[in-house]
Amino acid sequence: MSDFFMFSLVPLAVAVVIGMTCALLGNFLVLRRQSLIGDAISHVALPGIVASFILTGMLASGAMMLGAGVSALVTVVMIELIRRLGRVEVSAAMGVTFTSLFALGVLLLEWHDAAGVHLDVEHALYGNLESLIWFEGTGPYALFDPLALAELPPQLARVVLVGGLVVAFVAVFRRHLVLGSFDADFAASVRARPALVDLLLVSLVAVAAIAAFEAVGSIIVIAMFICPAAAARLMTDRLGAQIAWSQGFAVVASVLGYVLAGYGPGWLGFDASLSAAGMIATVAGLLLLATCLWGRRRHPAEA
Amino acid sequence: MMGDSEAIVQSPLAIRGLTVSYAHRPVVHSVDFVTPPGSMTAIVGPNGAGKSTLLKAVLGITRRLTGEVRVFGQPVEAMSRHVAYVPQRSSVDWDFPATVIDVVTMGLFRDLRWWQPTRHRHRQRALESLSRVGMEAFADRQIGQLSGGQQQRVFLARALIQQAALTILDEPFAGVDAATEKAIVEVLKQLKREGRTLLCVHHDLATVRDYFDHVLLLNVRRIADGPVEEAFTAANLQATYGGRLSPMQLVRLMEPVAQGESRGE
Numbered sequence: 175m176s177d178f179f180m181f182s183l184v185p186l187a188v189a190v191v192i193g194m195t196c197a198l199l200g201n202f203l204v205l206r207r208q209s210l211i212g213d214a215i216s217h218v219a220l221p222g223i224v225a226s227f228i229l230t231g232m233l234a235s236g237a238m239m240l241g242a243g244v245s246a247l248v249t250v251v252m253i254e255l256i257r258r259l260g261r262v263e264v265s266a267a268m269g270v271t272f273t274s275l276f277a278l279g280v281l282l283l284e285w286h287d288a289a290g291v292h293l294d295v296e297h298a299l300y301g302n303l304e305s306l307i308w309f310e311g312t313g314p315y316a317l318f319d320p321l322a323l324a325e326l327p328p329q330l331a332r333v334v335l336v337g338g339l340v341v342a343f344v345a346v347f348r349r350h351l352v353l354g355s356f357d358a359d360f361a362a363s364v365r366a367r368p369a370l371v372d373l374l375l376v377s378l379v380a381v382a383a384i385a386a387f388e389a390v391g392s393i394i395v396i397a398m399f400i401c402p403a404a405a406a407r408l409m410t411d412r413l414g415a416q417i418a419w420s421q422g423f424a425v426v427a428s429v430l431g432y433v434l435a436g437y438g439p440g441w442l443g444f445d446a447s448l449s450a451a452g453m454i455a456t457v458a459g460l461l462l463l464a465t466c467l468w469g470r471r472r473h474p475a476e477a
Numbered sequence: 478m479m480g481d482s483e484a485i486v487q488s489p490l491a492i493r494g495l496t497v498s499y500a501h502r503p504v505v506h507s508v509d510f511v512t513p514p515g516s517m518t519a520i521v522g523p524n525g526a527g528k529s530t531l532l533k534a535v536l537g538i539t540r541r542l543t544g545e546v547r548v549f550g551q552p553v554e555a556m557s558r559h560v561a562y563v564p565q566r567s568s569v570d571w572d573f574p575a576t577v578i579d580v581v582t583m584g585l586f587r588d589l590r591w592w593q594p595t596r597h598r599h600r601q602r603a604l605e606s607l608s609r610v611g612m613e614a615f616a617d618r619q620i621g622q623l624s625g626g627q628q629q630r631v632f633l634a635r636a637l638i639q640q641a642a643l644t645i646l647d648e649p650f651a652g653v654d655a656a657t658e659k660a661i662v663e664v665l666k667q668l669k670r671e672g673r674t675l676l677c678v679h680h681d682l683a684t685v686r687d688y689f690d691h692v693l694l695l696n697v698r699r700i701a702d703g704p705v706e707e708a709f710t711a712a713n714l715q716a717t718y719g720g721r722l723s724p725m726q727l728v729r730l731m732e733p734v735a736q737g738e739s740r741g742e
Contacts (some may be wrong), residue, residue: 203571346591353583357569360635362538363562364586411619413574 179311184326186302186432187335189454192386193424195337198344200403205355210265211253211376212399216274216383218249220279222313230307239384246380249275266464284296288344299313301391303450304430306330319324329389336385343378347371352413390451397455398424408469426457486550488512489559489643489674490535495544497527497534504530508544508699512643513677517669518691519679519705523718526696527676529565532645536562548643559589561641563632565648570622577631578603578616584638606634610664626657634663644668646677650684662688682730685709 196212218243226241249271256267306329310322317323326429344351353361355370361368379399386395406419431454438453439446485629487490490512497505505527512518519530533539540657548556557580561584570703582595591596607613609727610630615623625630629649646665650658665675665688685692685705692709694700700709701713711727722730 189578193709302485349583349586349591352575353586355563356573356575356580356583359533359538359564359568360534360562361586362562363536363557364563364584364639365537365557366586407574411574413579413623416574 175194175260178329179313179316180308181304181437182432183311184308184330186272186429187395188306188327189303189349189428189432190267190390190425191333192382192390192394193402193454194421195333195382196386196395196398196419197341197402197424198340199375199382200399200401201406201413201420202344202351202355202375203379203399204407204414205401206372208264209400209404212379212383213396214249214253214268215376215380216387216395216399217272217276218279219384219387219392221245221275221282222248222279224279224291226391226447227364228282238388241378242384242387245275246377246384250376250380259322264434298323301387301389301394303390303394304447306389312323316416317365323444333385333389336382340382343374344350347374351375393455394451397458398427401455401458401462402427405465405469408465411471423458423461427461428454429452431457484511487514488550489514489548490502490553490645490676491550492531492535493545493547495534495546495697496530496542497539498542503542503697505534506698508695510699510702512674512694513591514674515669515672515689516691517665517675517677517689517694519685520693520695521679521685521709521717522695522700523721526717528695529647531656531695532562532647532676532678536560536645539614548722553717558639561636561639561644563636563644563646563649565651566625566632567651571623571628573620575620576616577607577618577620577623579611580620580631581606581634581638584635587639602638603634606637607631609637609667610634611660629653629661634659637664637668641673641735643674643676645673646702648678648680650679650681662705673720682714682726708740 175462200209200212203212207252209308222241223238224241225245226237229241230237234369236348250274253264253267253270256370257264260267282348294329306327308316308326309321310325312373350361350366350368350371353364353366354371358365358368383392383395383399386398402420403416405423409419410416432450434457435448435450437447439448490510492510495505495508496503504730505542505686509532514606514704520531520721534541534544536570539555542575546553548559553560565666578600582599582607585599585602604613604616606618606724610633612627612630615627615631620628621632633646644665644682649665651700653661665677667676679689686709688704691703692705693702694708694713696717696719701708701710705710705717709730711731714722714730
């Protein structure tokens with residue numbers, strides 16, 4: 175039991191909070207057919223973080239967040255520039271932007287590795303969910319012990335803060351988001367500021383992606399922006415219900431993925447464990463596959 | 478500056494020197510137009526004449542390069558509450574997860590602050606708007622299940638709920654059947670009887686005389702405007718369409734509408 179509190183509680187909580195946060199924003203990305211933007215932003219966090227390492231020479235999370243934030247802004251601007259100057263579709267512009275910037279990040283990383291500091295591509299992709307150990311978490315009573323709680327890994331507080339920010343944003347701007355997603359012209363005509371809300375949405379996607387990236391790597395972020403919301407869309411035709419489904423799917427994927435990664439190989443007789451982030455993303459993908467096959471709303475309505 | 482003449486103060490939409498350009502090419506060039514209050518005005522012109530762009534620039538959807546837009550003599554930015562907009566039906570994704578009544582209540586956007594839930598009385602207002610367009614039975618229907626004509630009527634209901642002095646419509650009859658067209662025209666004429674003003678991009682030259690009392694002929698620039706009998710002339714139409722209308726067409730368009738056998742039925 176003490177194992178659970180020390181080794182599993184925090185990673186599980188972080189995974190669930192990040193999953194729900196990304197899935198909540200993902201609903202609006204899916205409705206706007208902008209799912210790829212989450213993918214793009216979480217990829218380009220890498221060069222930003224590496225650049226901030228190289229500039230500051232340390233693993234300070236403040237500098238990392240700043241670096242990732244700057245590169246997220248660069249991405250949004252770059253996508254827009256490529257789309258306008260190249261006159262290509264937005265998805266093509268995103269594809270070009272995030273692959274090239276991620277590649278730049280990998281090159282920077284290798285150069286950085288030569289300097290002998292630990293940070294690698296694997297870490298960037300899969301994060302270090304399993305390393306979020308709560309050393310003071312020796313049992314359930316630790317949950318009520320201020321001293322033990324003070325020793326919680328800081329990533330947990332950070333993702334909870336970002337999660338709260340995202341929930342507040344969606345609650346306050348829910349009508350703006352819905353109106354802008356469904357009919358941006360009408361939204362502009364009633365002064366709902368669709369362009370501004372769009373920018374806020376992308377900024378929050380960047381904030382969520384960066385906070386999650388640091389804790390759990392980019393794979394899980396990409397999966398959680400797309401899979402739960404897309405799967406939820408296949409379950410219902412009501413937006414409220416879709417959001418509820420997406421939150422449920424995010425929790426199921428996080429918990430099931432974590433448990434399967436930790437204990438699955440053991441059940442099969444192998445003495446090993448798998449990457450929790452990788453398994454969570456896989457479960458999220460399988461949930462989407464399942465709703466594609468059996469979802470109630472898998473065929474768009476005949477107009 | 479636009480003068481504060483009587484006509485401009487009374488007009489729900491007065492435009493002066495409005496220019497919009499895409500990639501350094503003017504799409505709408507220096508258009509002046511004063512919408513007569515209580516009128517039902519058609520904006521007529523060939524494809525690419527800038528009709529939709531003119532409306533979008535007026536509504537603040539597209540940025541205008543130059544020009545002034547006034548609503549009852551005040552800048553439109555402060556007065557946009559008095560203007561309702563019915564976009565082209567094809568401009569949105571109808572597979573969006575929303576019901577008919579959800580879409581109509583979107584018209585109440587300005588009346589609802591973020592902490593206010595959508596209440597029974599808002600639903601009631603939405604149902605009233607829907608019944609005016611004969612769609613109350615569809616309130617809880619998924620919007621993806623509607624026909625084109627039904628979609629158009631839902632969009633109209635969303636504008637009705639705004640109770641605006643001026644309603645701007647972008648091709649409300651595009652892709653709807655004759656019965657729906659007739660139903661929509663009846664709703665618009667009812668609005669006009671209530672003293673509201675309608676401004677409508679319209680494509681079917683044959684029905685201009687039946688439906689509208691004023692017309693704005695547009696081809697990037699304003700070609701002519703005024704009451705239909707005065708401005709909707711063969712000469713003005715040829716100027717608007719660059720001489721591409723056949724003499725036969727023009728003769729037919731100039732015939733006064735015979736009572737009881739109006740077109741579009």
